[in-house]
Amino acid sequence: MALLSNICQFLDKELKVFGIPDASQNGLQVEGKQEVKKVVFAVDASLDTFEEAHKRKADMVIVHHGLFWDKPQPLTGILYQRLQVLFKHQISLYAAHLPVDIHPLIGHNAQLMNFFVTKKRETFGNYHGIDIGFLGILHREITLSAVVTKLEESLNTKCQVLAFGREKIKTIAVVSGGAAELAAEAVDKKVDLFITGESKLSSYYIAKEGKINVIFAGHYATETLGMQALSIVINEQFGVECEFVDLPTGL
Structure with missing residues (x-):
């Protein structure tokens, strides 16, 4: 068992959630039980995620895509239905968006780059003044088809x-x-x-005219890695049961 406040303090510091500009309102979004015995990790703060967390007797859910973003939202409709599950079962919700993209060890992009043996790695992907991804020089060349196979299988x-x-x-x-x-x-x-997750029409011509290869491996799929890595860290740090809930969207 661990205290909710201790888990949140650790996450706030480790992920630097308040030092990274983000549209997501990162950090503790919904407060539930103060004593945490089990934590569920997921990509999205969906009704499916919360109902699955309740089935698995979780006291806390940690997600990449949280409920609250830029502007205040009325607690009605779909948002209200999601919150009802959390309130009814006293399940806490913690969200970390860009902080989990950026983290140099457990982040999505660090984990993606770990699929490949690199001899040099640097930051990449300027987003509002911050690099959120990585660029790596491989130890040895690999074929495009081999990369596709690796991503699809992994x-x-x-x-x-x-x-x-x-x-x-x-x-x-x-x-x-x-x-x-x-x-x-x-x-x-x-x-x-x-390599990124979600496709966009304009990127087709950028890739074609720029003569580069682009792989779209799925928005959801590419953002499972950091949450799984974070679950291991929380388990090791606090000794609470941690479980990643895989709810693929195909997108």
């Missing part, structure tokens, strides 16, 4: 591929989720392959 996903660059890949840039617009930065930095 993430249980189906990739969309824009094969407009070299078949042999030496440099890879990764930004999880919805970052198709950063293909332009990949072109500028002469990257062989840019």
Whole structure:
């Protein structure tokens, strides 16, 4: 058992949730039981997630996409239905958006880059003045088809591929989720392959005219990795039961 306040303090500090500008209102979004015996981790703060958390007897849910963003929202409709489950069962909700993208060890993008053996790694993907992804130079070249196979098998996903660059890949840039617009930065930095989650029409022509490869591996799929890594950290730090709930969207 651990105190909710101690878990939140640890997350706030480890993820630097209040030092990273973000549209998400990161941190503790809903307060429930003060004593936490089990934590469920998920990508999205959906009704399915909360109902699954209750079934699994969780006291706390930690997600990447939380309930509260830029502006205040009326507690009606779908948002009200989601909150009802949390309030009824006294389940706490903690959200960490960009902080889990950015984290150099347990973040989505660090975990994605760990699929490949790199001899050099640097930050990549400027988003409102902050780099949220990574660019890596591989220890040895790998084929584009081998990268696709690796991603599909590791993430249980189906990739969309824009094969407009070299078949042999030496440099890879990764930004999880919805970052198709950063293909332009990949072109500028002469990257062989840019990996992100969600596709966008304009990125097709950027990739084609810039002569680079782009893989869309799924918004959801590319943002499972950081949550799974974070679950291990919380388990080791506090000794509470931790479980990742996989609710794929196919998107």
